[in-house]
Amino acid sequence: MKKxxxxxTSIAYTNAPPxxxxxxxxxxxxxxxxxxxxxxxxxxxxxxxxxxxxxxxxAAEDAKKSPQExxxxxxxxxxxxxxxxxxxNDGFIRTTDKKRHWPTVQKIWSKLEEGGDIxxxxxxxxxxxxxxxxxxxKDLANGECPVHQTRPELIEEKNYFFRLSRYAKQVKxxxxxxxxxxxxxxRKNEILSFIEQGIEDISFSRPRKKVQWGIPVLSYIPKVGxxxxxxxxxxxxxxxxxSGLGGLSFISGVKNKYWPPDVQCIGKDIxxxxxxxxxxxxxxxGLERPxxxxxxxxxxxxxxxxxxSLGNVIDPFELVKKYGxxxxxxxxxxxxxxxxxxxxxxxxxxxxxxxxxxxxxxxLLARTLTMAEKYWLGIVPKIPQNTPETxxxxxxxxxxWVGNFxxxxxxxLIKSISSTENFSFxxxxxxxxxxxxxxxxxxxxxxxxxxxxxxxxKKEKIDAVLYNVLEGIRHIAWILLPFLPETANKIFEQLGxxxxxxxxxxxxxxxxWGGLKPGTKFKKSKPLFPKI
RNA sequence: CGCGGGGUAGAGCAGCAGUAGCUCGUCUGGCUCAUAACCAGGAGGUCGUGUGGUGCAAAUCCCACCCCCGCAACCA
Numbered sequence: 001m002k003k004x005x006x007x008x009t010s011i012a013y014t015n016a017p018p019x020x021x022x023x024x025x026x027x028x029x030x031x032x033x034x035x036x037x038x039x040x041x042x043x044x045x046x047x048x049x050x051x052x053x054x055x056x057x058x059a060a061e062d063a064k065k066s067p068q069e070x071x072x073x074x075x076x077x078x079x080x081x082x083x084x085x086x087x088x089n090d091g092f093i094r095t096t097d098k099k100r101h102w103p104t105v106q107k108i109w110s111k112l113e114e115g116g117d118i119x120x121x122x123x124x125x126x127x128x129x130x131x132x133x134x135x136x137x138k139d140l141a142n143g144e145c146p147v148h149q150t151r152p153e154l155i156e157e158k159n160y161f162f163r164l165s166r167y168a169k170q171v172k173x174x175x176x177x178x179x180x181x182x183x184x185x186x187r188k189n190e191i192l193s194f195i196e197q198g199i200e201d202i203s204f205s206r207p208r209k210k211v212q213w214g215i216p217v218l219s220y221i222p223k224v225g226x227x228x229x230x231x232x233x234x235x236x237x238x239x240x241x242x243s244g245l246g247g248l249s250f251i252s253g254v255k256n257k258y259w260p261p262d263v264q265c266i267g268k269d270i271x272x273x274x275x276x277x278x279x280x281x282x283x284x285x286g287l288e289r290p291x292x293x294x295x296x297x298x299x300x301x302x303x304x305x306x307x308x309s310l311g312n313v314i315d316p317f318e319l320v321k322k323y324g325x326x327x328x329x330x331x332x333x334x335x336x337x338x339x340x341x342x343x344x345x346x347x348x349x350x351x352x353x354x355x356x357x358x359x360x361x362x363x364l365l366a367r368t369l370t371m372a373e374k375y376w377l378g379i380v381p382k383i384p385q386n387t388p389e390t391x392x393x394x395x396x397x398x399x400x401w402v403g404n405f406x407x408x409x410x411x412x413l414i415k416s417i418s419s420t421e422n423f424s425f426x427x428x429x430x431x432x433x434x435x436x437x438x439x440x441x442x443x444x445x446x447x448x449x450x451x452x453x454x455x456x457x458k459k460e461k462i463d464a465v466l467y468n469v470l471e472g473i474r475h476i477a478w479i480l481l482p483f484l485p486e487t488a489n490k491i492f493e494q495l496g497x498x499x500x501x502x503x504x505x506x507x508x509x510x511x512x513w514g515g516l517k518p519g520t521k522f523k524k525s526k527p528l529f530p531k532i
Numbered sequence: 533c534g535c536g537g538g539g540u541a542g543a544g545c546a547g548c549a550g551u552a553g554c555u556c557g558u559c560u561g562g563c564u565c566a567u568a569a570c571c572a573g574g575a576g577g578u579c580g581u582g583u584g585g586u587g588c589a590a591a592u593c594c595c596a597c598c599c600c601c602g603c604a605a606c607c608a
Contacts, residue, residue: 010608021608055606186537190603193535233606267608298608306607337545339536341602348544351556358567367566374565426545430555440570451563531567 005036005043006258008267010274011050011093011240014074015059018081019306020314020344021267021299023122024332028425029265030087030297031333034482035140035420037088040506044258046244047082048093049075052214053233067213071096081316086325093244095215095236104243105215105236109204111285113219123203124156160205160217160229167280168199168400175275180289182275183423184339187268187295191275202277205229238278242287259289268295294423297341302347303325314344325482327353327529333425333483356429360436361476362528365491367443369524375451376466380496380520384464391468393442408438409472410511416479417507425483432479439472470495470516478502487528496520 011030012022026047033045051071060070071082082089095101112118172195174180175188183186206219208228217229241264245256260282266274271293279289300307301312319328320384335352336342372378384390391405416431443449445467452458477491481503492499495516502510509515 012608013606016607019608023608025608053606190536194603197535237606265608268602269608270606271603273606296608297602335544343544348556351543355556355566357571363567363569364564367570369566371565433555441572443565444563444571447563449563527567529567531569 002040002042004258004262005033005041006245006261007033007043007045007263008241008244008261008265009038009047011048011095011237011262013053014049014051014071014078015054015055017074018316020077020316020319020332021306022078023081023085023316023328024299024336025265025267025296025331026082026085026087027332028294028338028423029263029481030085030089030329031420031425032263032423033088033267034485038481038503038506042257044091044245045087045089046091046241047087047089048091048240048244049078049095050233050237050240051075051094051096052236054211054213057213068096077486084317084320084325085329088485091244091246093240095240097243097378100246101243102215103238105231105239106218108242108281108285109217109219109231109235109238112162112281116288117166117283117284118160118204118219119163120158120160121161121201121203122156123161124154157207157210159203159207160219161201161461162204162235162281163284164202164277164280165199167283168195168276170283171195171276171279174279174289179291180275180279181292182271183292183294186274187271187293191271194272195276199276200446203233204232206232215531220505233275234277238273238281241278261290263292264290265294265296268297271295294339296339297337300341300343302343302345319349323349323353323532324486324529326364326487327357330357330429330484334429335426338423338425350532351488353529356433356436357529358527358531359485360433361480364436364439365473365494366524366527367438368466369474369494371449371520372466372470372522373524376463378522378524379520380470380516380518381463381467382518383514383515384460384467386464386468387428387461390446390461390464393438393445405438405442405468405472406513409435409475412438413475413479413507413511420482428479429483432476432483435472435476435479439469439476442472443469467516471513474502474515475510478505490525490528494523494525496522 007029009025012018013299013500029045029047030465033043038044049071051074056071057067060067063070065073075096079092082092093101109118132342170191171180175182175192182191206214206229208216208230211230214233217231219229241261242259245258246478264274274290274293282289299314300306304312306313316328324463331344331349331352334356335348336344369378372380386406388404393403393405412431412435416428418426419425419431446462448462448465448469454460473491474495474497477488477495480488482489489499492502497520502515505515
């Protein structure tokens with residue numbers, strides 16, 4: 001049976017249009033999804049939108065729309081983003097989906113109730129309407145909300161509570177033992193120390209009277225003082241990972257082949273929800289926990305937080321429109337460290353694009369195919385006999401490279417793959433660029449651009465060099481498949497290969513030297529990445 | 533003393549005890565197949581501070597201090 005691989009992104013909150021940060025998360029998840037498909041696994045890749053809660057209601061009011069109209073528009077914008085980034089997701093879940101999502105949430109709720117993990121408690125706290133949240137007494141400044149400088153109201157509510165305290169210890173143990181692996185380690189420590197500080201039960205509902213835009217609680221526990229409730233937005237949101245798999249049958253014991261998630265991609269701001277509350281819910285509901293939680297950082301814009309008032313918000317649509325999907329994917333993966341904050345500026349984007357894509361990958365393909373056209377009539381030469389001499393990397397040997405062309409390329413491929421498995425996408429792409437360097441250096445060392453006669457070389461020798469460079473490019477294209485799908489396709493096409501067939505190759509098949517058949521006609525086309 | 537991360541060439545980072553390294557940028561040379569590209573070489577750093585501690589040896593371990601940045605506060 002095929003190995004399964006279930007990967008999720010967090011679901012985007014629909015109170016504002018998408019920005020570049022969410023694009024980062026989508027792209028990271030997409031690399032993993034595509035990579036695991038290449039490995040031949042049965043992949044399910046889920047993303048979606050989180051559409052309930054007071055902030056949405058407020059945003060809708062400001063836009064003079066009903067909440068439903070409002071989220072419909074925003075959700076479709078997120079869906080559009082998923083398309084323009086060329087994501088390979090299998091599902092897109094919306095929390096306003098009353099058919100798939102609502103019953104799943106209610107089902108989970110009842111599982112928790114059955115286990116005795118839901119109870120009713122009177123809650124008293126200071127509520128700041130500016131924050132739309134309760135503020136702990138110790139955070140008040142002179143009795144005022146530190147952010148809004150207003151006096152919060154003392155509110156008393158009866159709500160349903162979840163016995164989070166009951167599960168904190170187990171969650172902690174699972175994270176410590178890497179049964180739930182939180183990546184990077186710094187985030188793991190962060191959540192562990194947070195749990196160590198003591199965990200209290202948390203409110204899992206708000207009175208219906210106050211919060212209508214959400215999923216109603218269907219409880220068999222008597223309504224608290226006759227007050228109907230709405231499910232806490234985070235419970236609602238987290239359950240998307242279950243409802244997005246299509247059905248809820250497996251909650252009742254029927255196995256779903258994709259459960260549990262293999263990787264859940266999230267931002268550092270929502271670590272607590274995913275590494276504490278979510279696993280606790282799953283334990284309580286008798287479901288397996290996610291295997292990996294991959295926590296990315298934030299993207300700053302010119303070193304500052306993106307904000308409307310600063311006017312430095314980066315619109316992912318605009319970027320894609322200007323530079324193309326693959327260029328945007330490339331920047332996000334190469335320039336932004338996968339689990340740390342990164343910075344976006346147009347200057348950096350341009351530098352990265354020109355150096356790696358235009359002068360690197362694009363130029364290598366262009367120069368090679370031009371030589372092939374000029375001296376080989378655009379046809380792959382007969383598979384030549386390689387000698388240590390034709391495989392030599394010359395000066396590279398002294399720079400510490402393995403002195404053999406084929407081995408060096410293969411070594412970078414292996415490095416790239418192992419980086420991907422460790423979620424080090426930037427290093428994966430660094431290995432790709434290193435491969436480009438190797439090809440360029442190899443061309444130089446063997447003076448591939450000098451016609452054979454002029455050099456007094458034997459024809460076969462220079463044939464071997466060209467052939468090797470072409471094979472190097474083919475390897476590069478293959479490793480680029482998950483990262484830059486369009487580009488990889490274009491490279492295959494220009495090499496005269498069928499992209500569909502190449503995609504199906506395994507690592508072992510691809511790295512077998514000789515994938516390009518002699519006599520194949522190249523289809524040189526326009527530059528992959530015009531310089532900007 | 534809240535918890536955590538970090539301060540290494542102009543920028544971004546790696547190294548975490550044993551001749552300071554990578555990418556980008558910059559300068560010089562080479563080459564001409566290429567998207568003014570590519571290749572080679574150079575310049576550029578007393579590795580936050582302390583004439584601090586431990587070691588034969590410290591970016592690397594310990595101590596003190598300074599500075600940034602996260603989390604704590606539902607923006608990915």
